[in-house]
Amino acid sequence: MAVASYKLDGTGRLHHRVAIVTGASSGLGRGIALALAREGAHVICSDRVLEARQDGFEEDKHIPTHEVINNNGGKAFFQKCDLMNVPEIVALIRAAVEKFGKLDILVNNAGLWMPLRDYVEETEEQWDAMFAINAKGTATAMREAIKQFLTQPVDEVSGSRGRIVNISSAAGGITAIRRETTYAASKAAVAMVAQNAALDHAKDYININVVCPGVVRTGAAGINFRTPEIITEMQKGTPWPRLGEPSDIAKAVVFFCSDDAQWITGQRLAVDGGFTIGIPL
């Protein structure tokens, strides 16, 4: 990526905003972190591991996300945070404020998905793991970010005290998708905790919105892109003539973080090539 593509001269839509992205080492989180940085945000790239998944599709996955940003003239650093560890979540928010003096944006992207299977084959361990990371981890990070936002004044330019974008899923309460029961329930929690907290904190000038991706080409979803029968099934379920890329999701996140979205809160936006609009027969 060329240096020129980074809008660090004040023309970016997120000039000098401070953003945390969870799960930023790979996949959607990496794409979101890069997109926010391109719009001029300072980015805290957070993940439980520094390295990108080696089964991911990024060509430069040998370079950590924050280094890609810094190598292109942006500002970023890596902060380890496992969303199952509350003290690490608290430390993540503190690290952003210590380094950049404030927090404007939290993108709750990190999440766990497990390969497709009927509900009867799912286990208690899978339920516990998906709810611990997707639901509780996201909810805790939201609460800690809101505590920080409430110590800050309303930003005169953005009109907000802070923005949160949760990454749910097309399966997260919009429609049922076969063989995703536990994941879908945990992702519905991701969407609902955002909607409820948005209601509580609109009065505080805090925007909280949700992006619900369809089938996107990442390491986690690799089986959907590497197994011919599943590729056919996913393409059949997606009316738009192609499946998704992390940049499709990142663009929607950037919009929710931008000044244009000042009066939008508590909303769920499906970015899914039409996966959830009807039965594509």
Ligand SMILES: NC(=O)c1ccc[n+]([C@@H]2O[C@H](COP(=O)([O-])OP(=O)(O)OC[C@H]3O[C@@H](n4cnc5c(N)ncnc54)[C@H](O)[C@@H]3O)[C@@H](O)[C@H]2O)c1
């Ligand atoms: N790829 C898709 O098709 C798709 C569709 C809908 C929703 N999503 C959601 O998008 C988000 C990103 O998915 P992805 O496909 O990029 O996955 P991915 O596995 O490629 O990347 C996820 C990143 O999150 C990190 N992570 C996992 N558990 C963590 C934890 N406990 N604490 C901190 N970091 C953790 C991983 O290390 C990894 O870097 C997830 O919430 C996922 O549920 C993805």
